Amino acid sequence: MAGLTHFDGEGRAHMVDVSGKAVTDRIAVAEAFVRMRPETLDLVAQGTAKKGDVLGVARLAGIMGAKRCADLIPLCHPLPITKVAVDLVVDANLPGVRIEATVKTSGQTGVEMEALTAASTAALTVYDMLKAAEKTMEVGGLRVVLKDGGKSGRFEAEVT
Amino acid sequence: MAGLTHFDGEGRAHMVDVSGKAVTDRIAVAEAFVRMRPETLDLVAQGTAKKGDVLGVARLAGIMGAKRCADLIPLCHPLPITKVAVDLVVDANLPGVRIEATVKTSGQTGVEMEALTAASTAALTVYDMLKAAEKTMEVGGLRVVLKDGGKSGRFEAEVT
Amino acid sequence: MAGLTHFDGEGRAHMVDVSGKAVTDRIAVAEAFVRMRPETLDLVAQGTAKKGDVLGVARLAGIMGAKRCADLIPLCHPLPITKVAVDLVVDANLPGVRIEATVKTSGQTGVEMEALTAASTAALTVYDMLKAAEKTMEVGGLRVVLKDGGKSGRFEAEVT
Amino acid sequence: MAGLTHFDGEGRAHMVDVSGKAVTDRIAVAEAFVRMRPETLDLVAQGTAKKGDVLGVARLAGIMGAKRCADLIPLCHPLPITKVAVDLVVDANLPGVRIEATVKTSGQTGVEMEALTAASTAALTVYDMLKAAEKTMEVGGLRVVLKDGGKSGRFEAEVT
Amino acid sequence: MAGLTHFDGEGRAHMVDVSGKAVTDRIAVAEAFVRMRPETLDLVAQGTAKKGDVLGVARLAGIMGAKRCADLIPLCHPLPITKVAVDLVVDANLPGVRIEATVKTSGQTGVEMEALTAASTAALTVYDMLKAAEKTMEVGGLRVVLKDGGKSGRFEAEVT
Amino acid sequence: MAGLTHFDGEGRAHMVDVSGKAVTDRIAVAEAFVRMRPETLDLVAQGTAKKGDVLGVARLAGIMGAKRCADLIPLCHPLPITKVAVDLVVDANLPGVRIEATVKTSGQTGVEMEALTAASTAALTVYDMLKAAEKTMEVGGLRVVLKDGGKSGRFEAEVT
Numbered sequence: 001m002a003g004l005t006h007f008d009g010e011g012r013a014h015m016v017d018v019s020g021k022a023v024t025d026r027i028a029v030a031e032a033f034v035r036m037r038p039e040t041l042d043l044v045a046q047g048t049a050k051k052g053d054v055l056g057v058a059r060l061a062g063i064m065g066a067k068r069c070a071d072l073i074p075l076c077h078p079l080p081i082t083k084v085a086v087d088l089v090v091d092a093n094l095p096g097v098r099i100e101a102t103v104k105t106s107g108q109t110g111v112e113m114e115a116l117t118a119a120s121t122a123a124l125t126v127y128d129m130l131k132a133a134e135k136t137m138e139v140g141g142l143r144v145v146l147k148d149g150g151k152s153g154r155f156e157a158e159v160t
Numbered sequence: 161m162a163g164l165t166h167f168d169g170e171g172r173a174h175m176v177d178v179s180g181k182a183v184t185d186r187i188a189v190a191e192a193f194v195r196m197r198p199e200t201l202d203l204v205a206q207g208t209a210k211k212g213d214v215l216g217v218a219r220l221a222g223i224m225g226a227k228r229c230a231d232l233i234p235l236c237h238p239l240p241i242t243k244v245a246v247d248l249v250v251d252a253n254l255p256g257v258r259i260e261a262t263v264k265t266s267g268q269t270g271v272e273m274e275a276l277t278a279a280s281t282a283a284l285t286v287y288d289m290l291k292a293a294e295k296t297m298e299v300g301g302l303r304v305v306l307k308d309g310g311k312s313g314r315f316e317a318e319v320t
Numbered sequence: 321m322a323g324l325t326h327f328d329g330e331g332r333a334h335m336v337d338v339s340g341k342a343v344t345d346r347i348a349v350a351e352a353f354v355r356m357r358p359e360t361l362d363l364v365a366q367g368t369a370k371k372g373d374v375l376g377v378a379r380l381a382g383i384m385g386a387k388r389c390a391d392l393i394p395l396c397h398p399l400p401i402t403k404v405a406v407d408l409v410v411d412a413n414l415p416g417v418r419i420e421a422t423v424k425t426s427g428q429t430g431v432e433m434e435a436l437t438a439a440s441t442a443a444l445t446v447y448d449m450l451k452a453a454e455k456t457m458e459v460g461g462l463r464v465v466l467k468d469g470g471k472s473g474r475f476e477a478e479v480t
Numbered sequence: 481m482a483g484l485t486h487f488d489g490e491g492r493a494h495m496v497d498v499s500g501k502a503v504t505d506r507i508a509v510a511e512a513f514v515r516m517r518p519e520t521l522d523l524v525a526q527g528t529a530k531k532g533d534v535l536g537v538a539r540l541a542g543i544m545g546a547k548r549c550a551d552l553i554p555l556c557h558p559l560p561i562t563k564v565a566v567d568l569v570v571d572a573n574l575p576g577v578r579i580e581a582t583v584k585t586s587g588q589t590g591v592e593m594e595a596l597t598a599a600s601t602a603a604l605t606v607y608d609m610l611k612a613a614e615k616t617m618e619v620g621g622l623r624v625v626l627k628d629g630g631k632s633g634r635f636e637a638e639v640t
Numbered sequence: 641m642a643g644l645t646h647f648d649g650e651g652r653a654h655m656v657d658v659s660g661k662a663v664t665d666r667i668a669v670a671e672a673f674v675r676m677r678p679e680t681l682d683l684v685a686q687g688t689a690k691k692g693d694v695l696g697v698a699r700l701a702g703i704m705g706a707k708r709c710a711d712l713i714p715l716c717h718p719l720p721i722t723k724v725a726v727d728l729v730v731d732a733n734l735p736g737v738r739i740e741a742t743v744k745t746s747g748q749t750g751v752e753m754e755a756l757t758a759a760s761t762a763a764l765t766v767y768d769m770l771k772a773a774e775k776t777m778e779v780g781g782l783r784v785v786l787k788d789g790g791k792s793g794r795f796e797a798e799v800t
Numbered sequence: 801m802a803g804l805t806h807f808d809g810e811g812r813a814h815m816v817d818v819s820g821k822a823v824t825d826r827i828a829v830a831e832a833f834v835r836m837r838p839e840t841l842d843l844v845a846q847g848t849a850k851k852g853d854v855l856g857v858a859r860l861a862g863i864m865g866a867k868r869c870a871d872l873i874p875l876c877h878p879l880p881i882t883k884v885a886v887d888l889v890v891d892a893n894l895p896g897v898r899i900e901a902t903v904k905t906s907g908q909t910g911v912e913m914e915a916l917t918a919a920s921t922a923a924l925t926v927y928d929m930l931k932a933a934e935k936t937m938e939v940g941g942l943r944v945v946l947k948d949g950g951k952s953g954r955f956e957a958e959v960t
Contacts, residue, residue: 004203004214005292008565013217013536015543017563019505019584025819032299043164053696054164056813057173060700060874061234063815067870067878068232070547072281073288074221074540078547078560081878082908083817085808104819106908108562108586112295113288120280120299121232128233128273132165135272135307135315139192139280140300147295155295168725173696175703177723179665179744185339216333216533220394220540223335227390227398230707234700238707238720240398242428243337245328264339266428268722268746324523324534325612333537345659352619363484373856374484376653377493380714380860381554383655387710387718392548392601393608394541400718402748403657405648424659426748432615433608440600440619441552448553448593452485455592455627455635459512459600460620467615475615488885493856495863497883499825499904550867554860558867558880588882588906644843644854645932653857672939683804694804697813701874708872712921713928714861752935753928760920760939761872768873768913772805775912775947775955779832779920780940787935795935 006075015075018108026149027104030115032142034126035096040134044097044126045090055088055097058125062086065121066103069114079107081114086122096137097126100145112144166235175235178268186309187264190275192302194286195256200294204257204286205250215248215257218285222246225281226263229274239267241274246282256297257286260305272304326395335395338428346469347424350435352462354446355416360454364417364446365410375408375417378445382406385441386423389434399427401434406442416457417446420465432464486555495555498588506629507584510595512622514606515576520614524577524606525570535568535577538605542566545601546583549594559587561594566602576617577606580625592624646715655715658748666789667744670755672782674766675736680774684737684766685730695728695737698765702726705761706743709754719747721754726762736777737766740785752784806875815875818908826949827904830915832942834926835896840934844897844926845890855888855897858925862886865921866903869914879907881914886922896937897926900945912944 005016044054063084070078083104091098101118103111123139130137147155165176204214223244230238243264251258261278263271283299290297307315325336364374383404390398403424411418421438423431443459450457467475485496524534543564550558563584571578581598583591603619610617627635645656684694703724710718723744731738741758743751763779770777785797805816844854863884870878883904891898901918903911923939930937945957 004289006217006289011213012565012567013213013540013543014566015546015561015564017584019562019586053171053173053693056693056696057166057234057700060697060813061232063813064704064874065232066815068228072221072225072228072232073285074217074544075288077562078558078878080560080880080907081815082819084815085812086814087812104817106819107560112291113284116284116287116299120284120302123302124273124276124280125233127276128235129164129166131272135304136317137303138300139276139302140298142280142283142299142302143297144295157296172725172727173700173703174726175706175721175724177744179722179746213533213536216536217540220333220537223333224391224394224544226335231704234704237722238398238718240400240427240720241335242339242397244335245332246334247332264337266339267720324609326537326609331533333533373491373493373853376853376856377486377554377860380653380857381552383653384711384714384864385552386655388548388552392541392545392552393605394537394544395608398718400720400747401655402659402717404655405652406654407652424657426659432611433604436604436607436619440604440622443622444593444596444600445553447596448555449484449486451592455624456637457623458620459596459622460618462600462603462619462622463617464615477616492885492887493860493863494886495866495881495884497904499882499906554864557882558878560880587880644929646857646929651853653853693811693813697806697874701872705872708868712861712865712868712872713925714857715928752931753924756924756927756939760924760942763942764913764916764920765873767916768875769804769806771912775944776957777943778940779916779942780938782920782923782939782942783937784935797936 021108023106023108024149025106026110028110028112028115029102029146030119030144032099032119032123033094033096034123034137034139035094036137037134038095040130041095043133054129058088058122059086061125062101062118062122066114066118069117073113076113077109079105081105086118099123110147110150112147181268183266183268184309185266186270188270188272188275189262189306190279190304192259192279192283192299193254193256194283194297194299195254196297197294198255200290201255203293214289218248218282219246221285222261222278222282226274226278229277233273236273237269239265241265246278259283270307270310272307341428343426343428344469345426346430348430348432348435349422349466350439350464352419352439352443352459353414353416354443354457354459355414356457357454358415360450361415363453374449377449378408378442379406381445382421382438382442386434386438389437393433396433397429399425401425406438419443430467430470432467501588503586503588504629505586506590508590508592508595509582509626510599510624512579512599512603512619513574513576514603514617514619515574516617517614518575520610521575523613534609537609538568538602539566541605542581542598542602546594546598549597553593556593557589559585561585566598579603590627590630592627661748663746663748664789665746666750668750668752668755669742669786670759670784672739672759672763672779673734673736674763674777674779675734676777677774678735680770681735683773694769698728698762699726701765702741702758702762706754706758709757713753716753717749719745721745726758739763750787750790752787821908823906823908824949825906826910828910828912828915829902829946830919830944832899832919832923833894833896834923834937834939835894836937837934838895840930841895843933854929858888858922859886861925862901862918862922866914866918869917873913876913877909879905881905886918899923910947910950912947
């Protein structure tokens with residue numbers, strides 16, 4: 001099955017052997033957004049300014065989520081993560097919250113799944129915190145925007 | 161902070177007290193999609209027909225992800241889940257994979273976060289299985305489409 | 321697929337819906353053994369009598385293992401376990417260690433997987449504690465010997 | 481307590497100090513079987529050929545189980561696993577399913593416990609998927625068949 | 641062994657059988673403190689007022705810690721927690737941070753271990769956030785101050 | 801925010817970047833005590849001498865707790881622990897149990913949080929095992945007594 005390393009020659013899923021790959025410094029950045037009504041977003045903005053910090057809770061959930069990636073994604077390798085940062089900003093034009101997660105490691109395989117897991121966990125936490133006010137929120141734009149440090153070279157997503 | 165039950169009167173995060181709520185049968189359905197290039201989707205379709213079952217792996221990851229919801233989302237209550245089903249279908253028009261996750265419980269609070277976690281974990285697993293072939297895939301449309309069984313009544317999302 | 325409730329009509333894996341089942345008191349007992357050389361078993365017997373308590377460590381690992389069952393077995397329901405006991409005895413005739421795990425719950429589905437997980441985790445821990453002395457140990461006879469409390473009635477394994 | 485490195489000089493359990501050991505490439509292979517009635521095995525064979533993929537679900541559970549080893553076995557070191565493969569084949573002569581799990585790491589201690597945990601988790605998952613059809617299945621033959629890469633040299637089990 | 645329910649008649653550890661106990665509403669409150677130098681406490685106070693919210697991070701860690709109790713304490717029953725609140729206040733007289741954790745459930749056994757785990761996890765997180773500034777902080781006064789709702793009646797600790 | 805590396809320049813929590821730090825051998829030792837009535841302590845002493853081994857169970861819980869540190873403490877890095885030892889001794893003068901936990905790693909950041917988590921988990925387990933006999937026990941003196949191997953040099957707490 002050309003291109004899909006997570007299957008062996010017989011099409012059986014396995015965790016791919018990375019033992020022959022070099023230990024290098026790797027970085028990945030993922031992003032996502034949570035779209036909501038303007039009046040829901042107002043609750044976020046008020047909270048950040050004063051109290052009831054939606055973004056602070058989601059940031060922490062995202063950081064912790066990165067550490068659970070190998071528990072959640074069946075064929076992911078457990079990796080010694082060396083950095084996680086999750087930024088959340090209010091975007092009145094969306095309207096909603098934009099999330100960017102950065103993960104680093106010194107390891108034998110990339111950390112884009114960790115970055116995606118951090119971003120999606122932060123996004124779901126934003127949903128959880130606000131769902132009493134609005135049920136029609138939607139998470140989207142969850143993708144890798146940067147990946148670097150491995151054999152396959154640097155990947156940068158196009159700006160959208 | 162009107163509408164946000166996850167904060168107390170002082171704006172401090174807490175896991176809201178549901179001990180006074182009735183134990184009722186509850187259901188939630190969430191959906192998401194993974195958009196990809198047609199040639200990447202061809203790999204999925206081939207795998208399902210023959211071998212290298214991307215959708216089967218993602219389905220299982222989604223089911224297991226539902227059980228990890230309370231570990232990931234800080235203020236979620238642990239719940240005795242009574243059913244999880246995750247459906248994944250190939251959509252050539254997207255092009256990509258559409259995911260629908262259904263979760264049931266008999267409990268004191270809803271399971272929409274479990275359904276969202278199942279859908280997003282399945283979506284991330286699709287990404288993981290295919291990322292060797294394409295890095296520009298994007299997860300979107302992650303939202304609740306049905307929630308029923310609690311005091312707040314039935315919620316159904318509009319068809320988009 | 322007649323008889324296999326873990327698949328739906330299309331053969332897709334799902335966590336079966338138990339929301340319509342009654343909450344009843346349920347019990348399951350599983351057993352296993354670890355076969356080893358007589359001189360390895362002597363180390364266990366010495367440890368139990370004096371110090372270096374192999375069986376005590378394995379007992380605790382088995383009890384904790386029962387609580388991780390739903391994390392490990394993809395389609396198992398999380399259950400509020402109400403009792404776990406793991407007994408380990410030295411059997412010079414085997415020669416080796418015999419393990420019996422008992423689990424109870426008040427729930428909507430049985431606990432035989434929890435009992436099996438407790439027994440196998442205890443067995444693997446026995447292996448881990450003794451592997452510096454012998455690598456040829458073997459775990460066997462892992463099976464359910466009693467299951468009661470559900471709609472399908474009482475099951476007792478034949479004595480072997 | 482001669483030979484049992486998991487206890488200190490006073491017989492107290494501890495996680496043994498491996499900080500002075502070299503980081504080397506290590507591999508371990510474990511095997512197990514699930515014995516069942518021929519008619520139960522027929523359900524597996526049908527499923528693999530058409531739908532209701534028992535072996536595919538068990539394979540994934542085994543791979544994920546390897547990553548939970550240090551959570552389950554009290555004195556195991558957490559290790560950066562670099563490969564996991566779990567093979568399951570139908571054996572009509574058993575009759576039942578034979579399982580072989582291979583785990584690799586670059587670390588300071590061996591991965592035989594990870595391989596055993598992968599094999600036993602896969603075996604229990606086979607049991608779980610088929611238990612509606614037969615309760616008298618039995619897991620056996622769970623043992624290490626190969627271990628290599630550490631200071632104690634290569635170990636190969638005798639063929640049985 | 642009179643009084644120690646976590647051991648059977650032979651002195652072997654087990655998870656005690658609570659299946660015969662009534663499901664009742666239960667509550668427990670635990671407290672702890674982290675003592676530190678006045679200048680370290682100033683960093684906390686500044687952070688709460690402006691940014692770098694040590695107490696907010698520790699509050700969330702405590703809430704999530706309550707949900708991990710049964711994973712950490714070997715003989716604890718998994719319980720469907722219905723509420724967790726963790727309060728942290730600056731006490732200039734200590735000097736340090738005072739922590740109070742409240743946990744509720746509707747279950748067959750008490751939640752004092754969940755409350756203690758919440759308080760200790762919050763305390764360790766305070767330590768972690770501030771350890772770059774001071775290594776001599778000390779956690780103390782970790783105890784149960786209220787427990788109610790079970791057969792053994794109401795317990796209230798004396799004010800100290 | 802001077803001195804608090806767990807916050808970035810804007811005061812937002814993050815997991816600090818250690819990718820530029822050297823991999824060195826690191827050690828940390830933490831201690832704690834559980835104070836109890838003399839008659840409660842008698843139960844511990846009897847158990848250790850004969851059966852019902854409170855200290856043995858708590859020792860194992862502490863060792864396993866060290867491995868869960870990065871799951872519990874939000875901004876802790878996951879680390880490949882190379883050694884854990886937890887000593888518990890009866891102190892009639894306290895009266896109570898004194899706990900000392902030692903953790904080692906070869907990594908890019910220190911293990912004092914792992915040592916503190918081991919000590920506190922062991923302490924809470926002592927509480928859990930004895931709470932049927934006494935509810936007024938108190939955990940205190942939880943602190944780091946030794947930390948060595950990193951760039952910031954050796955730290956030894958003063959004897960108290």
